[in-house]
Amino acid sequence: MRCSRRSLLRLGAAACAAAAFPLTAGAQSGTGKVIVPYAPGAATDTLGRLMADLLGTATGTRYIVDNRGGGATQIGTKAVATAAPDGLTLGFIDTAFVINPGLFGSALPYDTRQDFAPVSLMATAPLVLVVHPSVAAKTVAELVALAKAQPGKLVYGSAGAGSAPHLAGEQLRQAAGIDIIHAPYRGGATVLNDLLAGHIQFGFTTVPTMLQHIRAGSVRALAVTSATRAGQLPQVPTMKEAGLPAVDASPLFGLVAPAKTPQPVLEKLAAAAQAARSGTAQARLSELGFTPVGSSPEEFRARIEAEIAKWTAVIRAGNIKPGE
Structure with missing residues (x-):
């Protein structure tokens, strides 16, 4: 050829x-x-x-x-x-x-x-850490403070045990020393629906999956897990910038x-x-x-x-x- x-x-x-x-x-x-x-x-x-x-x-x-x-x-x-x-x-x-x-x-x-x-x-x-608007946290530091003030109350969802979003939450739990609850689902669509409805408080998901909901204000983006900021979310800091570089699930x-x-x-x-x-x-x-x-x-x-x-x-x- x-x-x-x-x-x-x-x-x-x-x-x-x-x-x-x-x-x-x-x-x-x-x-x-x-x-x-x-x-x-x-x-x-x-x-x-x-x-x-x-x-x-x-x-x-x-x-x-x-x-x-x-x-x-x-x-x-x-x-x-x-x-x-x-x-x-x-x-x-x-x-x-x-x-x-x-x-x-x-x-x-x-x-x-x-x-x-x-x-x-x-x-x-990158994964993006998002919270439901009802959660009184606009930064990762505020989410950590909230979790420490209410141990065992904040729930995050994932598509199943051992999935990247689950382990990103586990990295957050370990790095920040907080008591949060993991809710494993059978699929990502169910997680998304429950997060948008406020049945769970936060979660990690891919940027493409959540981008339209972030732009619509249905969820609030706190940080991305990549080494640099995501091109589609330039205003959202990295977990390293937020003070938790150990949360690096990409x-x-x-x-x-x-x-x-x-x-x-x-x-x-x-x-x-x-x-x-x-x-x-x-x-x-x-x-x-x-x-x-x-x-x-x-x-x-x-x-x-x-x-x-x-x-x-x-x-x-x-x-x-x-x-x-």
């Missing part, structure tokens, strides 16, 4: 270079799949489909999304671990991938560190392959994935409220190790068990 100027602008140089070299001799006529361990419609599914498109454009292989939800992402993730290491079956993972080792331990049906080859961290997304989204996938294949996949940090892919990710990354395999492996260590420590300190 010859890279035109239009291709370079659209894909980025790294992905365009990868397009010149199919993964396997027959890859251009074959079909690969990206396993997403969720049902269609979730944020991870949306990004997984974008990733499949990037891989297809850059490698010459058509990638389809294979949704395999259930088991706290374990069903789909195990399917990746046991797939042939040929670059044609990949996994698109999120923060559950790095939380589950601390949450489930040896009960996991795979080894997170040994059974996968990291390819690229595609993007991250969901990640990335591509992994089965262990023993050949290094040349990993490199070509990574070059394709790095298109996430340029061109239309970068613009689309930013539009959706994500921070494009497009890391190397080595950088992603280091991030995975750091995240596993961080979340395992939070889970142990909070004595958190699956299903609680």
